[in-house]
Amino acid sequence: MNKSATLTKAPMSVMDAIYTRRAVRFYAPTPVDEGTVGLLLDAAVQAPTAVREEPWAFVLVQDRETLKRLSDDVKKSLDEVWRDVHLPEASHDSRFSIPENVFYDAGTLIVICGKPLGRFVAADCWLATENLLLAARAMGLGTCVIGLAVNTLNAPKWKLELGIPDEMTAFAPVIVGTPSGETPATSRHKPAVLRWIK
Numbered sequence: 128m129n130k131s132a133t134l135t136k137a138p139m140s141v142m143d144a145i146y147t148r149r150a151v152r153f154y155a156p157t158p159v160d161e162g163t164v165g166l167l168l169d170a171a172v173q174a175p176t177a178v179r180e181e182p183w184a185f186v187l188v189q190d191r192e193t194l195k196r197l198s199d200d201v202k203k204s205l206d207e208v209w210r211d212v213h214l215p216e217a218s219h220d221s222r223f224s225i226p227e228n229v230f231y232d233a234g235t236l237i238v239i240c241g242k243p244l245g246r247f248v249a250a251d252c253w254l255a256t257e258n259l260l261l262a263a264r265a266m267g268l269g270t271c272v273i274g275l276a277v278n279t280l281n282a283p284k285w286k287l288e289l290g291i292p293d294e295m296t297a298f299a300p301v302i303v304g305t306p307s308g309e310t311p312a313t314s315r316h317k318p319a320v321l322r323w324i325k
Contacts, residue, residue, distance in 0.1 A: 139264075139265055141261065141265075144261045144262075144264040144265045145261065147264065147312075148260060148261060148264040148270075149269070149310040149311075149312070149313070150270075150271040150272070150310070151231075151269025151270060151271055151304075151306045151310050152226070152231045152271060152310070153231065153269075153306060153307045153308050153310070154231060154232055154233040154234065154269060154302070154304035154305060154306060154307055155234075155304060155305040155306070155307045156232065156234060157234055157304070157305065158189040158234030158235045158304070159189075159234065159235040159268065159303050159304060159305075163266065163268070164187060164235065164237070164303075166262065166266070167237070167259050167262055167263055167266075167303065168185055168237075168259070170258045170259060170261075170262035171183070171185070171239070171255040171256070171258045171259040171262070172255060172258075173258055174251065174254035174255040174257070174258045175251070175254050176247075176251045176254070177245060177246075177247035177250070177251060178245070180242075180244045180245060180247075180248070180251065181251075182241045182242040182243075182244045182245075182248045182251050182252065183239055183240065183241055183242075183251065183252050183255050184240045184241075184242065184295065185237055185238065185239060185240065186236075186237070186238040186240060186289045186290065186291060186297070187235070187236070187237055187238075188235070188236040188238070188289070189234055189235050189236075191234075193288075194228070194230050194236060195228065197230075197236075197276070197279065197280075197285065198228045198229045198230055200279050200282075200284075200285070201229045201273075201275055201276045201279045202225060202229060204278055204279050204282075205225065205275070225275075229273055229275055229276060230273060230276075230302050231271065231302060233269075233271075233302035233303065233304040234304050235302065235303045235304055236273075236300060236301070236302055236303075237259065237300075237301045237302075237303060238280060238289070238291075238297050238299070238300045238301075239252045239253075239255055239256050239259070239297075239298055239299040239300075239301065240252070240291055240295045240296060240297050240298065241295060241296050241298055242294070242295055243294050243295070243296070248296075249296075249298055252298040252299060253298065253299060256272065256298075256299040256301060259301060259303075260272075260301065263303055267305075268303055268304065268305060268306075269303070269304055269305065269306035269310070270301055270302065270303050271301070271302050272299055272300065272301050273300045273301070273302060274300075276300040277297060277298070277299075277300065280297035280300060281296060281297050
């Protein structure tokens with residue numbers, strides 16, 4: 128199947144994908160197939176990139192045992208994670224409750240990593256992440272960024288196991304899969320415009 132034809136036939140507009148994308152936390156057990164992962168990565172690398180550096184690289188994890196071990200290690204490091212996001216463990220509310228598996232039993236984890244090429248590497252990798260999230264939504268897949276996993280993914284042990292070179296940084300761990308139910312919409316505040324100079 129032609130990649131461009133598949134993306135052209137996406138069942139929704141970009142605006143629909145933006146407004147209906149949700150952080151999905153319930154997944155069917157099957158991993159995303161190789162062709163679909165390829166389409167998601169192709170969409171990711173269409174993102175804007177400072178001075179055409181294209182600093183991104185990707186790690187794909189679909190092995191259940193590896194995902195479980197990684198999840199267990201993420202949970203062991205939560206005290207440090209709470210400090211990083213300025214949420215004392217005792218005060219975090221239900222929005223931050225930790226599931227048995229931090230990857231919500233999704234069958235596919237895509238980690239967007241960046242090479243140390245310049246000051247906009249993190250921004251480039253997050254732009255690629257957003258492309259991936261919207262492409263997945265357009266294809267009927269669910270996604271969720273698992274920020275809790277970033278510290279663990281950048282630990283030497285996991286960088287070695289996942290093939291992330293020492294000089295690279297894991298920026299965005301994204302689970303992808305077929306949703307196993309409906310994810311309700313959440314409201315957003317109106318844009319806060321500090322000033323509009325005309």
